[in-house]
Amino acid sequence: MTQATKLSDLGLTARAGANPDITGLCVDSRAVTKGVLFAALPGSVIHGAEYIRAAVARGAAAILTDAEGAAIARDDLGDAALIVTEDARQALAYAAALWSGAQPETIVAVTGTNGKTSVATFTRQIWMALDHAAINIGTTGVEGAWHAPCAHTTPEPITLHRLLADASGGGITHAAMEASSHGLDQRRLDGVRLDAAGFTNFTQDHLDYHHSFDAYFDAKAGLFTRILPEDGVAVVNIDDPRGEDMAALAEDRGQDVLRVGRKGTADLRILGQRFDATGQDVRIEWLGEAHQVRLALIGGFQADNVVLAAGLAIAGGDDPARVFAVLPQLTGVRGRMELAATRANGASVFVDYAHTPDALETALRALRPHVMGRIVVVFGAGGDRDTTKRPLMGKAAAEHADVLIVTDDNPRSEDPDAIRAAIMAACPEASNVGDRAEAILRGVDSLGPGDALLIAGKGHESGQTIKGQVYPFDDVEQASIAVAALDGMI
Ligand SMILES: CC(=O)N[C@H]1[C@@H](OP(=O)(O)OP(=O)(O)OC[C@H]2O[C@@H](n3ccc(=O)[nH]c3=O)[C@H](O)[C@@H]2O)O[C@H](CO)[C@@H](O)[C@@H]1O[C@H](C)C(=O)N[C@@H](C)C(=O)N[C@H](CCC(=O)O)C(=O)O
Ligand SMILES: Nc1ncnc2c1ncn2[C@@H]1O[C@H](COP(=O)(O)OP(=O)(O)OP(=O)(O)O)[C@@H](O)[C@H]1O
Ligand SMILES: N[C@H](CCC[C@H](N)C(=O)O)C(=O)O
Numbered sequence: 203m204t205q206a207t208k209l210s211d212l213g214l215t216a217r218a219g220a221n222p223d224i225t226g227l228c229v230d231s232r233a234v235t236k237g238v239l240f241a242a243l244p245g246s247v248i249h250g251a252e253y254i255r256a257a258v259a260r261g262a263a264a265i266l267t268d269a270e271g272a273a274i275a276r277d278d279l280g281d282a283a284l285i286v287t288e289d290a291r292q293a294l295a296y297a298a299a300l301w302s303g304a305q306p307e308t309i310v311a312v313t314g315t316n317g318k319t320s321v322a323t324f325t326r327q328i329w330m331a332l333d334h335a336a337i338n339i340g341t342t343g344v345e346g347a348w349h350a351p352c353a354h355t356t357p358e359p360i361t362l363h364r365l366l367a368d369a370s371g372g373g374i375t376h377a378a379m380e381a382s383s384h385g386l387d388q389r390r391l392d393g394v395r396l397d398a399a400g401f402t403n404f405t406q407d408h409l410d411y412h413h414s415f416d417a418y419f420d421a422k423a424g425l426f427t428r429i430l431p432e433d434g435v436a437v438v439n440i441d442d443p444r445g446e447d448m449a450a451l452a453e454d455r456g457q458d459v460l461r462v463g464r465k466g467t468a469d470l471r472i473l474g475q476r477f478d479a480t481g482q483d484v485r486i487e488w489l490g491e492a493h494q495v496r497l498a499l500i501g502g503f504q505a506d507n508v509v510l511a512a513g514l515a516i517a518g519g520d521d522p523a524r525v526f527a528v529l530p531q532l533t534g535v536r537g538r539m540e541l542a543a544t545r546a547n548g549a550s551v552f553v554d555y556a557h558t559p560d561a562l563e564t565a566l567r568a569l570r571p572h573v574m575g576r577i578v579v580v581f582g583a584g585g586d587r588d589t590t591k592r593p594l595m596g597k598a599a600a601e602h603a604d605v606l607i608v609t610d611d612n613p614r615s616e617d618p619d620a621i622r623a624a625i626m627a628a629c630p631e632a633s634n635v636g637d638r639a640e641a642i643l644r645g646v647d648s649l650g651p652g653d654a655l656l657i658a659g660k661g662h663e664s665g666q667t668i669k670g671q672v673y674p675f676d677d678v679e680q681a682s683i684a685v686a687a688l689d690g691m692i
């Protein structure tokens with residue numbers, strides 16, 4: 203960053219009237235350069251204020267922190283200006299928005315336990331089919347009119363606002379982004395100018411971070427109660443038991459609510475679905491008028507994601523009839539119910555990103571109408587994440603698949619045997635095969651004519667994280683290798 207701006211231009215007021223020139227924004231003391239504002243944020247491991255002395259030594263011109271951080275900093279400030287706010291993460295996000303400036307004209311964000319990447323990607327695909335220059339931002343990176351990797355599902359504010367400004371400068375008019383619960387809780391997307399926000403569903407995940415269902419819900423609700431402005435549109439899946447709660451919060455803010463789902467009160471309603479080997483026909487109703495669309499997507503829940511995406515496109519200003527007309531052009535999201543390989547006997551191998559109990563149940567149930575034979579599932583659970591979801595994932599698999607193979611996902615710092623044991627407590631009949639490639643090979647080997655294998659949990663991921671090391675691993679590739687090896691092609 204070469205630009206310099208006055209601290210006050212970032213909406214920040216320092217103690218003792220200081221107003222230095224600021225050369226950049228930074229949250230990591232190790233990356234501080236001369237003249238930057240260092241945001242010393244409360245973290246989950248340590249308070250960033252512990253690093254103020256280091257940041258000042260590297261030339262930080264201003265320190266943004268909260269009361270706890272100011273107390274920690276005490277004599278570490280040197281000549282740096284001090285800004286103390288109640289919510290330093292939010293103040294940083296607003297400052298980042300002012301620093302970076304431009305944003306695409308139309309931005310929507312989607313939250314919910316499952317389906318965010320799918321909805322954001324479908325929204326972007328709808329926009330592109332309608333000739334808008336569009337991107338989606340989330341777990342699979344930046345996709346659409348340009349591509350870039352993202353470290354987080356919801357990027358940190360400095361990165362996010364730079365990205366939005368670059369996108370706008372590059373002619374991108376439309377952006378659909380994922381709002382993860384961590385991102386919302388950490389105020390990563392405060393300051394983004396949203397036109398509409400979507401809610402998919404609310405089930406268990408991330409209790410390691412949020413500690414309670416209420417805190418997890420409140421984090422998600424922040425998208426509507428804090429970030430989406432009063433004149434924004436809330437697009438809510440009312441089939442979810444918490445959908446109407448979210449709609450009520452939006453209505454309390456004065457936002458228009460566009461309801462989607464199967465219930466009679468939906469504005470955009472799914473009337474019926476018919477499944478076949480390559481996708482589904484879906485009958486939808488918009489304000490009393492029926493439309494029939496062909497979706498080349500496997501799994502009933504994908505239609506839920508598609509109508510939410512259509513609702514967001516409509517909320518963003520596109521003509522409903524034109525939106526419905528392009529839905530048959532939608533293509534599946536990488537690693538979500540992706541047909542990875544087909545055996546010589548016709549059995550199918552799907553790769554899916556289900557890594558929560560509800561997603562696993564949804565994905566397995568969704569496969570049923572497309573499969574005549576047995577459903578085999580290969581799955582695990584990530585380490586250093588919500589431990590209570592492990593037996594629930596085992597239970598979901600036991601109830602909805604015919605053959606179970608429990609394997610490693612990303613064990614991260616944890617003992618992989620212990621993670622598998624926690625899953626298998628709820629599905630003792632499952633095979634326990636730690637090595638993921640071998641588990642996939644065994645799953646593929648077990649397939650008879652008409653059977654299907656679901657390889658769940660890692661979707662689009664290209665690596666497996668074990669004890670801090672990322673080893674190349676791609677479920678789709680492993681599925682192809684297994685099929686080729688077993689069907690005598692290699
Ligand atoms: C639990 C969590 O979300 N942690 C995020 C959080 O870290 P933290 O604030 O807790 O970090 P900390 O280690 O306590 O450090 C506190 C502060 O000191 C600073 N520091 C630290 C060390 C140092 O030498 N100097 C220094 O200044 C850090 O930059 C930080 O600001 O803030 C960091 C910077 O803003 C993030 O990089 C980090 O994401 C970690 C890596 C992470 O894994 N996050 C995941 C769980 C996440 O956010 N996932 C969601 C998707 C989840 C989903 O929906 O499935 C996502 O949006 O990606
Ligand atoms: N509407 C839905 N309802 C229930 N499960 C879903 C739904 N959409 C997707 N899923 C399941 O969740 C998995 C992940 O989907 P997707 O990547 O779109 O969700 P996400 O919310 O972005 O996940 P993450 O929190 O990891 O970013 C899918 O592979 C599928 O198994
Ligand atoms: N965004 C999710 C992704 C989980 C993917 C799964 N493969 C795992 O490692 O648990 C998380 O960080 O919890």
Ligand SMILES: [Mg+2]
Pocket residue numbers: 318319320340341342355380
């Ligand atoms: Mg995602």
